[in-house]
Amino acid sequence: MALVSPATSSEDLERWGSAASWSSGAELTPMQTLLWRAERHPVQSSTTTVVIDLDRAPDWQRFVAATEWGTRLVRRLRQRVVDPVVPTASPTWADDPTFDLAYHLRRERVGGRDEVLAEAAQVALRPFDRSRPLWEGVLLEGADGGAAYVLKIHHALADPLGTVQLLSMLQSGRRAHTPRKPLGDEDAAPAEVDPVDLAVAGLRGDAAALAGSARSAARSLLSTRPSTVVASGLRYGASVRRLLTQAAPPSPELAPRTGRSWAFLTLDAPLDPLRSAARRGGGTLDDVAVALVLGGLRRHHERRGSDVTEVPVGVRVSLSRADDLGNRFAGAVISGPMAIEDPVDRVAAVRGEVLSLHTERALEVLDAAAPLLNRMPSFVGASALQAAAPPDAFVLTLPGPPKRRFMAGAQVQGMYVLGPLPGSALTAVLTTVGDTACIGVNVDASAVGDLAALRSCLDEAVDEMVAAGR
Amino acid sequence: MSGLSTAAREAVEAIEAGPQGPEVGAFFDLDGTLVAGYTAATFYGDRLKGREVSPAEFLRTVVTAVDGELGGDPTRIARVAFSAMRGESEEAFADLGERLFRAKIAGTIRRESRALVAAHQRAGHTVAVASAATTYQIAPVARDLGVEHLVCTRLVVEDGQFTGETDGPMLWGRHKASGVRAFAREHGVDLAESYAYGNGYEDVAFLSSVGNPTALNPHRDLRAAAARLGWPVLDLADPVSGSLLAAGRTVAALAGMNAGVGAGLAYGLLRGDRGEGRTTAVKLATHLPMAIAGVSMEVLHQERLWTHRPAIFVANHQSSLDIPVLGRLLERDFTIVAKKEARWDPRAIVGSVVIDPAWIDRSDSASARATLDGVVDRIRGGTSLMIFPEGTRSATPVLGPFRKGAFHLAAQAGVPVVPVVLRNTGELMGRSSLVLNPGVVDVCVLEPETDWSTDDMDDRIAALRQKFQDTLARWPS
Numbered sequence: 034m035a036l037v038s039p040a041t042s043s044e045d046l047e048r049w050g051s052a053a054s055w056s057s058g059a060e061l062t063p064m065q066t067l068l069w070r071a072e073r074h075p076v077q078s079s080t081t082t083v084v085i086d087l088d089r090a091p092d093w094q095r096f097v098a099a100t101e102w103g104t105r106l107v108r109r110l111r112q113r114v115v116d117p118v119v120p121t122a123s124p125t126w127a128d129d130p131t132f133d134l135a136y137h138l139r140r141e142r143v144g145g146r147d148e149v150l151a152e153a154a155q156v157a158l159r160p161f162d163r164s165r166p167l168w169e170g171v172l173l174e175g176a177d178g179g180a181a182y183v184l185k186i187h188h189a190l191a192d193p194l195g196t197v198q199l200l201s202m203l204q205s206g207r208r209a210h211t212p213r214k215p216l217g218d219e220d221a222a223p224a225e226v227d228p229v230d231l232a233v234a235g236l237r238g239d240a241a242a243l244a245g246s247a248r249s250a251a252r253s254l255l256s257t258r259p260s261t262v263v264a265s266g267l268r269y270g271a272s273v274r275r276l277l278t279q280a281a282p283p284s285p286e287l288a289p290r291t292g293r294s295w296a297f298l299t300l301d302a303p304l305d306p307l308r309s310a311a312r313r314g315g316g317t318l319d320d321v322a323v324a325l326v327l328g329g330l331r332r333h334h335e336r337r338g339s340d341v342t343e344v345p346v347g348v349r350v351s352l353s354r355a356d357d358l359g360n361r362f363a364g365a366v367i368s369g370p371m372a373i374e375d376p377v378d379r380v381a382a383v384r385g386e387v388l389s390l391h392t393e394r395a396l397e398v399l400d401a402a403a404p405l406l407n408r409m410p411s412f413v414g415a416s417a418l419q420a421a422a423p424p425d426a427f428v429l430t431l432p433g434p435p436k437r438r439f440m441a442g443a444q445v446q447g448m449y450v451l452g453p454l455p456g457s458a459l460t461a462v463l464t465t466v467g468d469t470a471c472i473g474v475n476v477d478a479s480a481v482g483d484l485a486a487l488r489s490c491l492d493e494a495v496d497e498m499v500a501a502g503r
Numbered sequence: 504m505s506g507l508s509t510a511a512r513e514a515v516e517a518i519e520a521g522p523q524g525p526e527v528g529a530f531f532d533l534d535g536t537l538v539a540g541y542t543a544a545t546f547y548g549d550r551l552k553g554r555e556v557s558p559a560e561f562l563r564t565v566v567t568a569v570d571g572e573l574g575g576d577p578t579r580i581a582r583v584a585f586s587a588m589r590g591e592s593e594e595a596f597a598d599l600g601e602r603l604f605r606a607k608i609a610g611t612i613r614r615e616s617r618a619l620v621a622a623h624q625r626a627g628h629t630v631a632v633a634s635a636a637t638t639y640q641i642a643p644v645a646r647d648l649g650v651e652h653l654v655c656t657r658l659v660v661e662d663g664q665f666t667g668e669t670d671g672p673m674l675w676g677r678h679k680a681s682g683v684r685a686f687a688r689e690h691g692v693d694l695a696e697s698y699a700y701g702n703g704y705e706d707v708a709f710l711s712s713v714g715n716p717t718a719l720n721p722h723r724d725l726r727a728a729a730a731r732l733g734w735p736v737l738d739l740a741d742p743v744s745g746s747l748l749a750a751g752r753t754v755a756a757l758a759g760m761n762a763g764v765g766a767g768l769a770y771g772l773l774r775g776d777r778g779e780g781r782t783t784a785v786k787l788a789t790h791l792p793m794a795i796a797g798v799s800m801e802v803l804h805q806e807r808l809w810t811h812r813p814a815i816f817v818a819n820h821q822s823s824l825d826i827p828v829l830g831r832l833l834e835r836d837f838t839i840v841a842k843k844e845a846r847w848d849p850r851a852i853v854g855s856v857v858i859d860p861a862w863i864d865r866s867d868s869a870s871a872r873a874t875l876d877g878v879v880d881r882i883r884g885g886t887s888l889m890i891f892p893e894g895t896r897s898a899t900p901v902l903g904p905f906r907k908g909a910f911h912l913a914a915q916a917g918v919p920v921v922p923v924v925l926r927n928t929g930e931l932m933g934r935s936s937l938v939l940n941p942g943v944v945d946v947c948v949l950e951p952e953t954d955w956s957t958d959d960m961d962d963r964i965a966a967l968r969q970k971f972q973d974t975l976a977r978w979p980s
Contacts, residue, residue, distance in 0.1 A: 267573060268723075274574030315695065315712065352731075370677065378684060385680045385708025391728035392704035 045206050049215050052202040053106050060123040061114065061189055069114065069124060069189045074160040075454075076292035079188030081196045082157040082451040084149065084299065084473065087443035090180040093140060095210065096172060096441040100138050103203045104166075105216050113166055114189055115226045122235025124189075127226040129166055136165065140172040143181075149173050150297040153183045157451060157475075158295055161187055180443060193450050197431045197464055204438035204445060272395035280424065281343035281368040286334055287425045287458035290480045298488050299449040300472040302495045306502030307470055313502070314380025319430045320387060321498060322463040322472070323348055324379040326428050327369045328494030333487055334371065342372035345424035347457065350390050352397065363396045366424045376501040423456025433466040449473030510737055511615040514717070518622040518698070521715075528690075528697035528713070529623035530654070530683055531616070533634035533641055535702035536719050537648070538611040539741040542640040545607050547584070549599065560587055577705070578675050581635065585658060589667030593660045596639050604643035609899045612644065614930060615739040616719070617900070619700070620648045621976050629692050633683050633699070633709060635675040647899050652690075654682045680708035700737075701725070710734065742930055782835040789831035797941025798931060800828065803979060807948040808832055811919040813887045814951060817909050818922075819902055819971055820891035821929030828928060828944055829889055837887040840878065840908075861888075875912065882916040892964075900929055900975060905968045907960065914955040922949040922967060924974045947974055 061069060068079045104110040113129040143149050152173055161167055167187030174180045186196045205211060302325075304318075311321045323346055334341055346369035349362045367386040373379040390396055431450060438445045450462040451473045458480040464471045474491065481487050507515065521527070534541045547564070550556050556564075564583055571577035588596070623630050631652035632645050641653050657670040672678040687694050697713040704724035710716035711732075718729040718736045729736050770783050793799070808816075816837070818829060826839075841860045861878045882888055890909035893902065913920045926945040949970055955963070 271572065271574030278574070279576070315714070368677070370681075373681075378681075381684060381712055382677065382681060382708075385677055385711050388711045388728070388732060389676065389705075389707040391731050392707055392724040394724065394727070 045211065046215065048202045049106060052103075052199065053215065055107055055109070055199060055202065058126075060125050063123070065189045066123050070120070075158050075295070077453075077455055078160065079453055079455075080157060080161070081186050081188065081191070081193045081453070082153055082297075082475075083184045083186075083196060083200060084153050084297070084449045084451065085182040085184070085200070085440065086446040086449075087180045087182060087440060088446055089178060089443050090174040091172070091441035091443040093172070097134070097138065099441045100170065101134055102214055102216070104132075104134065106203070106214075107199065109166075109190060110168060111166055113164060115228055115231065117232035117235055118228045119232045121232050122238070125226050125231060132166060137168060138170045138172075140174060143173045143175055145175065145177070149175070149181045149183075150299065153181075153451065154295045154297045154475075156183050156185055157297075161185075166190075182440065188453075193429060193452055193462060194431055197433050197448065197450060200448065201434035201438065204434060204440055206436070206438060208439050208442050208444065210442065269395055272393045276365060276390075276393055276395055279368075280345040280366040282345070283422060283425050284330075284334065284339070284341045284344045286337050286339045286341065287330075287344070287480045290423075290454075290456065290458055290477045292454050292456060292477055294478040295451075295454060296476045296478040296481075296484050297449075297451050298474040298476060298484070298491065299447070300474070300491055300495050301447065302470045302472065302499055304465055304468050304470050306499045308502070310377060310380060310498055310502030314377045314384060316380045316384035317430075318463070318465070318470075319348070319428075320380050320383045322430045322461065322470075323367075323369065323383045323387075323428045324376060325463075325472075325494050325498045326426055326459075326461045326474075326491070327371045327373075327379060327383070328376055328497055329487070329491035330369075330426065331371045331374075332490035332493055333481075336486065336490070342370075343368040344371050344426065345369065345422070347424040347427040348387055349429055350387060350396065365390045365393075365396060369426070376498050425458050427452060427455075427457050427460040429460075429462045431462060431464045433464040433471070435465075435467065437467050447471045451475045507615055507618055508740065511618060511739055514735075514737055515618060515622040518619070518626055521626070522696050523626045523628070525627055525629045526691055526693045526696070527626070527628045528683075528687055528692035528694065529620075529628045529630045530633040530697065530699040530709070530713065531620065531630070531650075532699075532701040532703070532706055532709070532719075533632055533636050533644065533655075535722075536700050537613065537616045537620075537632065537644060538608060539613055539720075540611055542603075542608055542636055542644075543581070543584070545603050546599070546640065549603060556587075578635075578673050581656075581673055581675075582669075585665075585669060586667040588658070588665045591665050593658075593663055593665060596665070597642075600639035601643055604647075608640075608644060609647065611742055612647070612899060613739050613742060614900070614927075616700075617648060620650065623698065624649060625976070628698070629690055631683075631686060633674070633679055633686075635673055635679060647901050649901075652686070654679070654686045676705040677708045679706070680712045683709060683712055704728070707732075785830055785834060789827045792827060792939075793831065796939040798824070798939065798944060800831070800944045800946055802832065802946040802948070804948040805832075807921060807951055808923075811921055811951040811953070812836065813882050813885050813916075814919045814921045815882070815909050815913045815916075816887060816889045816921045816923055817892050817905075817967075818889070818925055819975075820893050820896045821900060821925070822896060822932040824928040824932040824939060824944070825891070825896075825925055828925065828946070829923065832923065832946065833887065833889060836885060837889055838881065839889045840875075875908075879912060879916045882912070882918055887918075888912065896929075900926070902968065902972055902975065905964050907964065910955055910960055910964055911957070914957055914960070919951045919953040920955065920967070921951045922970065923947075924949060924971055926975060926978065945978065947979060949974065 072078055108128070109126065111129055111132045112126045114124045115127045116124045141152065143152055152171070156169065156171055161169070167190045169185045171183045172180060173183060184196075184200070191199055307321050307325075308318060311318050314320065314324070316324075327344070327346070330344060345366050347364060347366050350365050352363055367383070367390070370379060370382040370386070373382055429450075429452065433448050434445075445466065447469065448464050448466050449471050450464050452460040452462050452475055454460055454475055454477050458477050460475045462473050464473070472495070476484065476487065478484065531537050534543070551561070564580065567575075567580045567583050571580050620630060629652065630650050631654050632641050632650055633654040634641055635656050637656050637658055638653060641655055645651070645653055654674065656673045656675075659666045659668045659670050674682045683699070684694065686692070687697070694712055695714040698715040698717065699710050699713040700717050700719045701710050702719050702721050702725065704722055706718075706725060707728055710718070716734050718725050718734055720738055720741075721729055721736060726736060728734075766784070766787055770780055774780065813836070816829070816833060818825065839860045841862060861874050861881070878888065888909075890912075892905040892909050894906050895903070910920065924947045926947075927942060928944055930940075931942045931944065932939045952963070952967065
């Protein structure tokens with residue numbers, strides 16, 4: 034199809050080059066390990082599902098070839114997780130010698146948009162085979178000529194941010210085929226990993242590390258005054274307690290939550306007015322996303338005659354400078370000011386709540402606790418994740434590709450990230466794609482009886498926020 | 504603006520360089536920001552002293568406070584306090600607020616916070632105190648600072664009595680932030696251009712609602728957050744409080760004063776010159792105690808103290824320290840007008856021996872006038888007069904109204920008025936304190952004013968008072 038023999042765009046080459054080196058560590062990070070070991074499907078399954086709207090159905094052969102290339106470029110997509118027989122070490126990535134693209138990628142025919150989302154929810158709810166590479170893609174070809182690609186990725190492979198990064202790295206800047214694409218380093222493949230060896234090596238390492246850490250702990254204890262240790266311990270404890278207990282109680286209008294039946298909604302909004310609403314409220318796009326979801330929930334509660342004014346909302350807090358999209362984040366729960374009618378005022382209130390978290394010394398508690406919890410039987414880790422009552426909603430913002438991109442010759446119209454539902458009634462993710470905000474909402478269908486009504490509440494909230502920014 | 508730390512001076516300069524006008528807001532937290540310490544603790548301490556707290560209530564308060572520190576609901580302690588106030592009279596509580604302000608809280612207002620407030624006021628900004636405290640704690644402080652707006656927790660009053668409830672939420676944390684946003688909407692304040700000052704970890708939401716937040720003497724957790732958020736941190740000096748060392752020095756200083764007087768008079772007797780003896784006594788009695796207490800002076804336009812004698816010297820009055828300071832400035836050939844009640848004040852006895860004050864009996868106006876006639880003669884005879892036109896010491900550096908007596912005397916005796924502006928004396932020695940703290944006293948002698956007459960006296964007094972105020976607001980350097 035390459036009529037104009039195109040010199041490969043340098044921008045694409047650069048992105049693909051970074052994709053090749055993406056996520057190259059051999060071991061799972063402590064947080065990934067915690068999630069991996071704590072997984073209970075589907076309530077604590079950690080999958081990210083992305084629905085990508087395409088302007089036309091791509092050529093299937095070309096699509097398969099492109100995916101094949103992508104898995105060669107990003108080795109992680111052909112690797113599986115190997116767990117040690119006893120949890121003395123972190124699980125490790127190893128090449129899957131039996132990798133079969135046909136197992137991970139397939140296509141189906143659907144009737145329309147609703148069916149796309151219903152099918153995507155079904156894909157998301159099916160458990161992974163944990164002995165294979167942790168991703169699954171389905172190309173849904175519509176009756177109207179359009180198509181959607183549904184990609185499911187396990188959290189151990191990539192969190193929602195990583196998933197969107199990976200996708201925008203692999204997509205192309207042009208519709209035409211790029212004949213000579215770079216490939217990953219073949220030699221980088223790790224050797225076969227044996228679960229028993231892994232456990233033994235972990236034990237040996239622990240024994241050595243333990244003596245050292247005991248020595249340094251004793252030294253630091255002896256060199257500090259006991260009253261200082263106690264005071265700082267108490268302050269840390271107070272901070273943990275505030276983080277775990279001081280958000281609003283869950284709303285009875287968003288219950289009961291089983292987490293067993295998911296329903297997907299997608300919404301669009303122009304980015305510019307959202308950004309200016311953020312400016313007017315003195316906040317960021319993150320704050321706007323939270324305020325927007327709260328605006329939808331406000332209507333939802335109003336229609337049901339509820340007098341709840343605050344709901345707990347899970348947000349992501351940057352641990353570096355607050356205004357930057359830093360690369361260290363902590364999850365935390367705020368009391369979402371739902372009752373504020375004025376959308377800009379709501380943005381400002383959310384901003385204040387999120388920034389207030391920066392006074393909490395225990396903000397990084399989950400990160401700090403993960404290495405320890407992993408050495409215990411997995412249910413301990415699972416209950417640690419549940420120590421804080423799950424919020425009613427999780428809201429997350431992700432930076433997607435700054436320009437419209439292509440997948441095997443089809444233009445990407447929108448990318449909607451549907452996150453997991455770890456005990457919440459809904460998880461909303463706002464992804465920026467070009468000049469559009471693509472909002473994917475995963476709803477616990479047992480907590481929200483009338484999905485269509487919630488949808489219209491959220492639609493009104495989008496309109497309201499866009500109007501506030503114009 | 505000498506006398507301010509570099510950081511405070513820079514903050515003031517930034518305000519001066521920034522946007523001006525009422526659409527810019529400046530919001531000050533009260534406890535720990537405008538004043539050092541907690542006003543609520545002062546109120547509670549008063550209740551404890553008055554034995555108005557039952558052991559059960561005391562225990563409940565302590566437990567709630569500790570729980571708040573350990574991560575529990577930190578606003579519960581205030582709710583416990585509010586409910587304990589149920590049935591109390593609002594008027595009595597407001598009076599208590601005034602009394603505690605004069606006795607305790609006035610002395611805890613940070614001088615540099617005062618300078619910040621004044622800088623915002625000069626810029627024409629809409630200045631407000633934003634605090635979770637109640638009106639009764641804030642109003643006297645706000646009045647003293649000339650701040651008209653309060654954004655604060657309101658208590659419900661029925662038939663003049665507290666119900667123990669609050670009107671709306673307690674303005675703590677997020678509620679203070681929304682209180683400030685609501686205030687801004689109502690008063691047409693542009694928050695993006697506005698300033699806010701707070702010190703507690705609960706102030707983040709409040710601070711983040713403006714474009715120019717400052718963590719002022721922040722607590723540990725706010726300091727950490729400010730560093731992370733890139734907010735400026737401003738550490739201001741706390742008002743000096745009397746230490747044991749300072750108390751000891753004060754005793755020594757008093758002894759030194761008396762010894763100075765004795766030695767001076769003895770010297771005069773030996774030389775056979777009483778005038779010389781008096782002058783030496785004044786010199787010793789003022790220099791010795793101040794040297795012992797570690798107080799030094801920085802005087803601007805010292806020459807004006809000598810160009811127009813005899814004259815009426817007028818100064819602002821904050822502290823018992825003002826008298827030795829002025830004694831040291833004027834050195835010789837001066838006296839004071841004092842109320843008769845002060846005659847037997849142990850601190851005044853030595854002074855009265857040396858400078859022979861004109862004692863006025865305020866309760867008997869005929870005798871007062873006779874004394875003053877005598878004073879006019881003494882002035883004409885070459886003795887200058889030292890008068891505090893405010894009459895009494897003020898609780899804070901804020902200038903009180905000027906009485907006319909001094910200026911009538913100037914008109915009658917046909918001598919000039921020499922204005923002397925004092926700064927910091929109230930900080931080194933509190934209004935009703937007997938303890939003198941070490942430090943530097945700033946003095947500025949203004950241009951002497953001549954040709955006083957009764958015709959335009961009111962206007963000239965008002966203009967002179969304004970000069971005092973301007974000098975205190977912008978200290979010349």
